[in-house]
Amino acid sequence: MHQLLPYLLTSLLVVGLATPLLEKKLKYRTGVFLSVIPLSFFLYFLWVFTSLGKTESLIIPPIMELVRGGGLSVRLDGLSVLFGLMVSGIGVLVLFYASAYMRKYPRQGYFFMLLTFFMGAMLGMVLTNNLIALFIFWELTSVFSFLLIGFDNHLEKARKAALQGFLITAFGGLCLLFGVLLIGDIAGTYEISELLNKGELITSHTRYPLIFLFLVLAVFTKSAQFPFHFWLPGAMNAPTPVSAYLHSATMVNAGVFLLLRVNPFIGDTLLWDSVLPLFGSITMFTGALLAFGEKDLKRILAFTTISALGIMVLLAGIDTTKSIKAALVFFVVHGLYKGALFMIAGLIDKTTGTRDIDRLGQLWKPLGLVSFAALLSFFSMAGLPPMLGFIGKELIYGAKMQAAYFSNIILVFGILSNMLMVGISFYVFYQVFWPYRRVKKKVAIDGHYARSFLLSFGPVILAAFSLGLGLAPVRIGKYLQNAIYFIRAEEVAVDLGLWHGVNAVLILSIITVGGGILLFIFRKQVAFNVARFNNWLNKFYLPDVFDKVIKNYVKVASRQTDRIQHGYHRYYLITFFVITSLLVVVHLFANSGIAPELQLQPIKSYLLILFIVMAFAAGYAIFSSSRIAAILALGIVGYGIGLVYLFFGAVDLAITQFLVETLVMVIFVLVIYKLPVFAVFSSKASRVRDIFIALLAGGMMGMVVLKSNFFNVETPISDYFINNSLNLAHGKNIVNVILVDFRALDTMGEITVLALAAAGVVALLRLNIKKRENE
Amino acid sequence: MNNIVLRTIVNLISRLLLYLSIYLLWRGHNAPGGGFIGGIIAAIGFVFYAIIYGPGKTRERIKLPPMYYIGGGLFFSALSTVISVFTGRQPLTGLWIDIPLPVIEDIHLGTPFLFDMGVYLVVFGMITAIIINIMEVLRWN
Numbered sequence: 019m020h021q022l023l024p025y026l027l028t029s030l031l032v033v034g035l036a037t038p039l040l041e042k043k044l045k046y047r048t049g050v051f052l053s054v055i056p057l058s059f060f061l062y063f064l065w066v067f068t069s070l071g072k073t074e075s076l077i078i079p080p081i082m083e084l085v086r087g088g089g090l091s092v093r094l095d096g097l098s099v100l101f102g103l104m105v106s107g108i109g110v111l112v113l114f115y116a117s118a119y120m121r122k123y124p125r126q127g128y129f130f131m132l133l134t135f136f137m138g139a140m141l142g143m144v145l146t147n148n149l150i151a152l153f154i155f156w157e158l159t160s161v162f163s164f165l166l167i168g169f170d171n172h173l174e175k176a177r178k179a180a181l182q183g184f185l186i187t188a189f190g191g192l193c194l195l196f197g198v199l200l201i202g203d204i205a206g207t208y209e210i211s212e213l214l215n216k217g218e219l220i221t222s223h224t225r226y227p228l229i230f231l232f233l234v235l236a237v238f239t240k241s242a243q244f245p246f247h248f249w250l251p252g253a254m255n256a257p258t259p260v261s262a263y264l265h266s267a268t269m270v271n272a273g274v275f276l277l278l279r280v281n282p283f284i285g286d287t288l289l290w291d292s293v294l295p296l297f298g299s300i301t302m303f304t305g306a307l308l309a310f311g312e313k314d315l316k317r318i319l320a321f322t323t324i325s326a327l328g329i330m331v332l333l334a335g336i337d338t339t340k341s342i343k344a345a346l347v348f349f350v351v352h353g354l355y356k357g358a359l360f361m362i363a364g365l366i367d368k369t370t371g372t373r374d375i376d377r378l379g380q381l382w383k384p385l386g387l388v389s390f391a392a393l394l395s396f397f398s399m400a401g402l403p404p405m406l407g408f409i410g411k412e413l414i415y416g417a418k419m420q421a422a423y424f425s426n427i428i429l430v431f432g433i434l435s436n437m438l439m440v441g442i443s444f445y446v447f448y449q450v451f452w453p454y455r456r457v458k459k460k461v462a463i464d465g466h467y468a469r470s471f472l473l474s475f476g477p478v479i480l481a482a483f484s485l486g487l488g489l490a491p492v493r494i495g496k497y498l499q500n501a502i503y504f505i506r507a508e509e510v511a512v513d514l515g516l517w518h519g520v521n522a523v524l525i526l527s528i529i530t531v532g533g534g535i536l537l538f539i540f541r542k543q544v545a546f547n548v549a550r551f552n553n554w555l556n557k558f559y560l561p562d563v564f565d566k567v568i569k570n571y572v573k574v575a576s577r578q579t580d581r582i583q584h585g586y587h588r589y590y591l592i593t594f595f596v597i598t599s600l601l602v603v604v605h606l607f608a609n610s611g612i613a614p615e616l617q618l619q620p621i622k623s624y625l626l627i628l629f630i631v632m633a634f635a636a637g638y639a640i641f642s643s644s645r646i647a648a649i650l651a652l653g654i655v656g657y658g659i660g661l662v663y664l665f666f667g668a669v670d671l672a673i674t675q676f677l678v679e680t681l682v683m684v685i686f687v688l689v690i691y692k693l694p695v696f697a698v699f700s701s702k703a704s705r706v707r708d709i710f711i712a713l714l715a716g717g718m719m720g721m722v723v724l725k726s727n728f729f730n731v732e733t734p735i736s737d738y739f740i741n742n743s744l745n746l747a748h749g750k751n752i753v754n755v756i757l758v759d760f761r762a763l764d765t766m767g768e769i770t771v772l773a774l775a776a777a778g779v780v781a782l783l784r785l786n787i788k789k790r791e792n793e
Numbered sequence: 794m795n796n797i798v799l800r801t802i803v804n805l806i807s808r809l810l811l812y813l814s815i816y817l818l819w820r821g822h823n824a825p826g827g828g829f830i831g832g833i834i835a836a837i838g839f840v841f842y843a844i845i846y847g848p849g850k851t852r853e854r855i856k857l858p859p860m861y862y863i864g865g866g867l868f869f870s871a872l873s874t875v876i877s878v879f880t881g882r883q884p885l886t887g888l889w890i891d892i893p894l895p896v897i898e899d900i901h902l903g904t905p906f907l908f909d910m911g912v913y914l915v916v917f918g919m920i921t922a923i924i925i926n927i928m929e930v931l932r933w934n
């Protein structure tokens with residue numbers, strides 16, 4: 019059963035390709051139908067989760083290796099299964115939700131294809147046991163995120179946000195690749211299961227800081243940490259199902275996942291324990307603060323997501339058993355409430371046509387069950403009992419107190435940002451749902467969406483899980499042990515509970531809630547001031563700075579390109595000939611002196627005649643004033659070369675030379691037939707220049723040929739070809755055997771170039787024809 | 794060029810060249826010939842055809858758009874590249890099978906032949922694509 023997992027993951031690609039066809043048949047039911055896939059994954063993970071022992075991990079070897087040491091081997095342990103459960107579970111609900119949400123959109127088949135691909139990439143990333151495979155899936159999630167953010171590709175904003183998110187996350191992906199390669203170089207393996215006990219080797223290596231830097235850049239870009247956080251609010255231009263899935267519950271958590279994954283062999287160092295908590299707390303606080311200044315429901319949620327990601331990075335950085343436990347629980351907590359809230363935001367958007375929290379109001383009654391789900395989710399976000407969020411927050415406080423470095427500052431920032439979270443939860447809920455708030459103008463409500471089963475199914479289920487797991491936390495607690503065992507390499511009993519008696523943590527919680535309520539009471543002033551602060555901050559608006567950098571980069575690049583790619587064929591030829599000749603001449607001169615070592619043999623008389631004819635033809639081509647005559651003369655040179663091949667027994671070469679020469683002749687004549695006669699001849703100066711270039715190129719070629727006899731440094735490979743052509747490659751024609759067997763990779767490259775060249779030529783010519791047709 | 798003699802001859806020659814090219818492709822592994830040469834010869838037949846009959850007729854005659862031949866050729870070559878991977882060998886390893894036949898000698902077939910076929914198709918497609926399009930730009934005939 020487990021052995022099939024790599025195949026199942028790969029099969030998601032096939033299913034993804036088939037979705038546009040499915041969509042033609044199933045229409046809007048596609049999403050519901052597709053949800054069978056994540057559902058089966060979910061059930062499978064659930065089964066693995068319950069059957070996996072406390073210190074057990076399952077490793078499935080790869081089907082085949084892509085590169086040496088890099089193949090899709092699968093690792094099932096607490097961490098991967100926990101992430102897999104969230105990815106597949108929320109995947110089911112998002113597919114349900116999307117099938118209703120995307121109903122009026124064009125290109126739904128394409129949308130579901132991307133979503134399926136993303137699911138496959140994300141599952142592959144969390145499940146793999148190989149760092150190379152992890153990198154590939156990591157980049158794939160970035161690509162699909164790019165395509166999904168820009169799904170409304172007629173909007174410039176969406177395209178811009180997509181590009182921005184992609185450039186940043188792909189940059190992080192490259193950093194990850196460097197980091198992975200360095201790790202593999204030091205440890206000699208990319209398999210995570212083998213790396214687990216090589217931590218000492220890596221962390222004590224002199225290149226460790228470099229590895230750490232690369233991995234941290236990857237994590238910070240993917241998980242939207244300060245100062246790379248700004249792409250995430252932009253990503254809200256995606257359709258809401260995408261925001262709910264990629265940009266809150268799954269993809270942005272990839273950075274946190276990576277931190278937890280590499281913790282056993284990268285973590286537990288001074289750098290790790292100081293850098294991560296520092297940036298984590300900055301992100302946590304700024305995210306929560308800036309959320310207060312926003313009016314758009316989705317943007318508010320995006321900033322709270324940034325804050326939550328900051329918390330998780332911080333917890334992974336504190337790096338104690340308690341903090342890892344807190345990070346894992348908070349990952350679940352956050353996925354549950356944020357997924358639900360995003361879906362609700364989308365539902366509200368569809369129902370009322372706006373996401374502005376000032377214009378919305380009194381939605382408690384019209385939305386019915388969904389408002390209750392929203393209430394529970396906001397409770398979980400605020401960290402109030404009896405939700406799972408409360409347990410998460412308690413754990414976080416406990417963990418923060420243990421931080422190795424500046425734990426006091428972290429704790430203060432933590433309390434402040436949690437107060438802000440409580441405040442914003444109350445604030446948004448009050449603005450949007452509270453039935454007794456006075457609103458100037460009631461928003462119109464589209465009952466069709468408000469009562470849609472598919473739209474409300476997701477949030478209600480997620481909220482129910484938030485509540486259910488809060489009331490019976492033992493359920494997940496038991497299974498976190500396995501994850502913690504592999505991250506911290508120690509066996510601990512995880513017992514989660516709502517009530518731990520009156521202790522420091524509980525007091526902190528009470529203070530937080532009190533502060534949050536205070537913030538809620540002064541919400542107008544707070545929101546106003548944060549908005550003002552935000553305006554001031556916009557002077558250094560990071561997306562704009564980023565845009566400027568990219569724009570300047572493109573400008574410099576295009577100027578450079580203009581200089582090199584000027585579009586004059588003759589100058590390209592001049593550059594090519596001069597540089598090649600000079601390089602060869604200099605190299606020859608440096609190595610063995612420029613004079614050829616002559617070892618002349620008497621020349622055959624028929625060859626001599628041939629050469630004289632060719633020389634005359636070449637001379638004629640130079641001085642002729644008619645194009646067609648010049649080309650025919652060049653043809654004589656070509657055929658002459660073919661004859662030379664024939665004299666020396668290279669039949670295949672000769673045939674090819676003749677054929678190509680004929681073909682070139684025909685094409686030339688075809689084209690030249692239609693061209694006017696020479697109107698302007700080149701000036702004297704340029705002719706003199708051309709003579710020198712021609713002499714240089716010709717002289718270089720001649721010298722190389724004369725010298726080449728003495729260059730046999732190693733035994734020529736031709737002996738190998740001659741000896742093995744028949745035995746190994748079953749062919750008597752050595753030229754052909756070299757082309758299609760010994761050197762088939764070269765040929766593969768050559769025909770690809772041919773195909774591209776043909777595509778280019780055809781495109782250019784068709785452009786011409788099209789222009790003519792338009793006139 | 795509306796000349797009945799030319800038309801008949803070119804019709805015949807282009808056919809002959811096509812058969813010749815297939816023969817050269819087939820024997821290429823053991824005697825002068827092969828995909829590259831075969832592809833050029835087949836294409837030259839159609840170039841003659843195009844000169845006499847014009848690009849439109851040539852398009853009809855080769856049935857598929859030239860780009861399809863190029864794509865198909867690349868596909869065959871790529872296929873022969875990966876087939877050996879599925880048998881657990883390095884990519885591009887030549888695999889051979891013998892097909893015993895009565896009377897005439899056995900056929901010795903291998904993935905390099907598939908590869909050569911790809912080369913043949915790419916070369917053929919490329920030349921016809923360029924010639925036909927040039928002629929359309931020049932409004933030949």
